[in-house]
Amino acid sequence: VLPRHVTSDIAGDRTALLALRTAVGSHLKWDPSVSPCQGWLGVNCSGPVGNERVVELRLVGKSLSGQIPVGTVGNLTALQTLSLRFNAISGAIPADIGGCAQLRWLYLVGNRFDGDIPESFFSLALLKKADLSGNRLTGGVSPEFNKLTNLATLNLEGNNFTGELPSSLNLPKLTQFNVSYNGQLNGPVPASLSWVPASGFLGTALCNGPLAACANSSGDNKTDGLSTGAIVGIIVAAVLLLVIILSVWFLISFRRRRRASATAGASTEAAANVHEGAEPITVTVAMTDTDAVKQSHSPTAAAAALTGEGKKLVFLGSAPERPYDLETMLRASAEVLGKGVHGTTYRATLDGGDPVLVIKRLRDVHLSEREFRDRVVSLGALRHDNLPTLRAYFYSKEEKLLVYDFVGAGSLSSLLHGNGAEGRARLDFTARARIALAAARGVAFIHLGGAKSSHGSIKSSNVVVNGTRDGAYVADYGLAQLMGAAALPKRGTGYRAPEVTDARAVSHKTDVYSFGVVVLELLTGRAPTYALPDDGGAGGVDLARWVRSVVQEEWTSEVFDSVIGNEPRVEEEMMRLLQLGMECTEQHPDRRPSMAGVEARIERIVEDASRRADFSSTDGSRSVSA
Numbered sequence: 166v167l168p169r170h171v172t173s174d175i176a177g178d179r180t181a182l183l184a185l186r187t188a189v190g191s192h193l194k195w196d197p198s199v200s201p202c203q204g205w206l207g208v209n210c211s212g213p214v215g216n217e218r219v220v221e222l223r224l225v226g227k228s229l230s231g232q233i234p235v236g237t238v239g240n241l242t243a244l245q246t247l248s249l250r251f252n253a254i255s256g257a258i259p260a261d262i263g264g265c266a267q268l269r270w271l272y273l274v275g276n277r278f279d280g281d282i283p284e285s286f287f288s289l290a291l292l293k294k295a296d297l298s299g300n301r302l303t304g305g306v307s308p309e310f311n312k313l314t315n316l317a318t319l320n321l322e323g324n325n326f327t328g329e330l331p332s333s334l335n336l337p338k339l340t341q342f343n344v345s346y347n348g349q350l351n352g353p354v355p356a357s358l359s360w361v362p363a364s365g366f367l368g369t370a371l372c373n374g375p376l377a378a379c380a381n382s383s384g385d386n387k388t389d390g391l392s393t394g395a396i397v398g399i400i401v402a403a404v405l406l407l408v409i410i411l412s413v414w415f416l417i418s419f420r421r422r423r424r425a426s427a428t429a430g431a432s433t434e435a436a437a438n439v440h441e442g443a444e445p446i447t448v449t450v451a452m453t454d455t456d457a458v459k460q461s462h463s464p465t466a467a468a469a470a471l472t473g474e475g476k477k478l479v480f481l482g483s484a485p486e487r488p489y490d491l492e493t494m495l496r497a498s499a500e501v502l503g504k505g506v507h508g509t510t511y512r513a514t515l516d517g518g519d520p521v522l523v524i525k526r527l528r529d530v531h532l533s534e535r536e537f538r539d540r541v542v543s544l545g546a547l548r549h550d551n552l553p554t555l556r557a558y559f560y561s562k563e564e565k566l567l568v569y570d571f572v573g574a575g576s577l578s579s580l581l582h583g584n585g586a587e588g589r590a591r592l593d594f595t596a597r598a599r600i601a602l603a604a605a606r607g608v609a610f611i612h613l614g615g616a617k618s619s620h621g622s623i624k625s626s627n628v629v630v631n632g633t634r635d636g637a638y639v640a641d642y643g644l645a646q647l648m649g650a651a652a653l654p655k656r657g658t659g660y661r662a663p664e665v666t667d668a669r670a671v672s673h674k675t676d677v678y679s680f681g682v683v684v685l686e687l688l689t690g691r692a693p694t695y696a697l698p699d700d701g702g703a704g705g706v707d708l709a710r711w712v713r714s715v716v717q718e719e720w721t722s723e724v725f726d727s728v729i730g731n732e733p734r735v736e737e738e739m740m741r742l743l744q745l746g747m748e749c750t751e752q753h754p755d756r757r758p759s760m761a762g763v764e765a766r767i768e769r770i771v772e773d774a775s776r777r778a779d780f781s782s783t784d785g786s787r788s789v790s791a
């Protein structure tokens with residue numbers, strides 16, 4: 166029931182909007198001399214001529230701040246869509262939000278709303294989508310949500326909700342649910358939400374699974390029922406098996422070493438057949454029998470063979486389909502892909518055009534052979550769709566080579582900042598978000614290896630794109646661990662997190678920072694040290710800092726690359742990705758999200774952007790967008 170002074174007409178809407186402007190956005194250029202339906206920014210009306218009402222209020226990234234008082238939004242009684250994404254609105258969600266009885270789409274993501282969700286919210290019976298993520302909301306997830314029987318999307322991610330999810334929670338139309346990053350949510354996930362993927366519960370203490378499993382995960386460590394005798398038996402059997410394997414391996418390698426010493430000694434100087442501009446790869450190779458190359462197909466056996474007389478290419482993992490040795494590789498036609506901080510990178514095409522390899526010739530490696538081998542073997546174990554596979558390595562006193570699969574047509578850096586604007590022009594927002602997603606997947610996979618497993622040198626020249634729908638790879642992973650500080654992004658390149666002092670400071674959070682810079686590069690189309698138009702190109706300004714200053718002081722939309730800036734369909738998703746890029750480049754490492762969280766968020770951004778593209782190509786209605 167509306168308070169007596171509220172009129173359910175456009176005059177009432179006008180009064181409510183002007184009061185809202187006074188409270189949170191006095192800079193909004195709404196012309197009070199005309200009706201809100203006549204071109205007020207972000208306001209849309211509907212209804213019979215002369216009896217129109219405000220049905221849509223979309224003020225996304227408009228630097229709104231302050232609190233929304235009662236008697237403003239709550240008086241927009243015909244409102245169907247309210248989107249206030251990515252502002253700095255604080256305080257409680259207004260207690261009279263229930264006055265918007267027609268509300269279907271509600272987007273408050275990326276503000277500073279705090280306090281509990283008000284009681285009247287649960288009277289919004291028509292609500293289909295509620296995105297309250299990225300705020301500071303508190304309290305429990307109320308069973309009152311059950312009253313919202315039309316709700317299809319409920320996103321409460323990144324707030325401060327506490328306690329258990331109500332076991333009675335049951336929303337028949339729900340298709341998207343997310344409560345990730347509410348660290349104090351705990352207890353079991355109700356059966357009615359068992360369909361929600363794990364990405365909906367990241368960063369919580371919720372236990373997603375059968376109740377019995379929850380009990381175990383919450384510290385009820387019952388044994389699995391094996392008797393002590395059975396456990397001892399298993400251990401003895403395992404030790405015996407290990408002894409047998411080691412004896413057989415020792416016998417075989419002893420026989421091979423004898424055979425190798427009989428044939429070793431034919432030292433060959435091999436030079437690569439390089440294309441113009443390339444320097445030849447010259448490596449001294451002590452030839453051994455062909456058997457020795459085959460032996461090296463298992464990392465451990467191969468690596469063990471290295472310590473013998475001959476220096477060979479050591480394969481990591483399974484053998485290539487068409488085996489090659491160092492000689493074949495050095496005879497291959499090669500071209501220089503780049504000369505970077507770690508040395509020179511070649512593309513080498515073996516005889517017959519298959520396979521095509523990337524050979525990195527490292528300089529300044531100061532590791533012993535054993536240390537080098539151990540680190541390379543663990544890098545070679547990383548196999549993922551978005552990481553170029555490390556196939557082999559070579560170590561001698563003079564030369565250290567890494568051999569990868571060739572994966573793509575060029576780097577993201579050359580696509581965005583290369584000569585001419587064609588590369589950038591071909592990349593619409595969704596394509597850019599997909600590249601970010603592929604790269605995030607690769608980096609998040611590296612992080613799964615634990616705290617010591619970081620990329621260490623994320624930058625757009627290390628993101629290789631290959632033109633397919635989801636094709637992007639993160640190259641050069643782990644070189645910081647192999648080469649020390651030499652492989653780190655240089656100070657002043659814009660990629661280096663402020664806390665990085667040397668290679669030991671590389672961490673998941675410094676990767677997230679560098680990744681955030683790549684995201685900002687994708688969105689702005691600008692290089693990470695962007696030269697201001699009026700500094701004569703003399704200096705440069707740090708991209709992350711520049712984006713932050715524009716967002717704080719001016720219109721956020723000016724940040725975007727002009728190529729994607731006029732894609733209104735995906736404006737919401739662009740803002741979400743921008744917000745994420747800014748969070749990743751927070752100065753303080755603790756305030757940056759985890760890479761898993763980054764991956765999950767970009768995944769949803771890509772899904773939503775693709776859905777809008779599909780939708781608008783078949784229908785054209787704008788009612789689904791906020």
Ligand SMILES: Nc1ncnc2c1ncn2[C@@H]1O[C@H](COP(=O)(O)OP(=O)(O)OP(=O)(O)O)[C@@H](O)[C@H]1O
Pocket residue numbers: 502503504505506507508509510523553569570571572573574575576577622626627628629640641
């Ligand atoms: N496996 C790969 N497949 C295809 N292209 C690759 C692969 N690995 C690297 N590249 C490309 O080779 C280029 C040169 O690599 P390189 O690492 O030498 O230089 P960089 O990344 O520009 O500089 P830095 O050494 O300072 O990181 C990269 O920009 C990348 O596009």
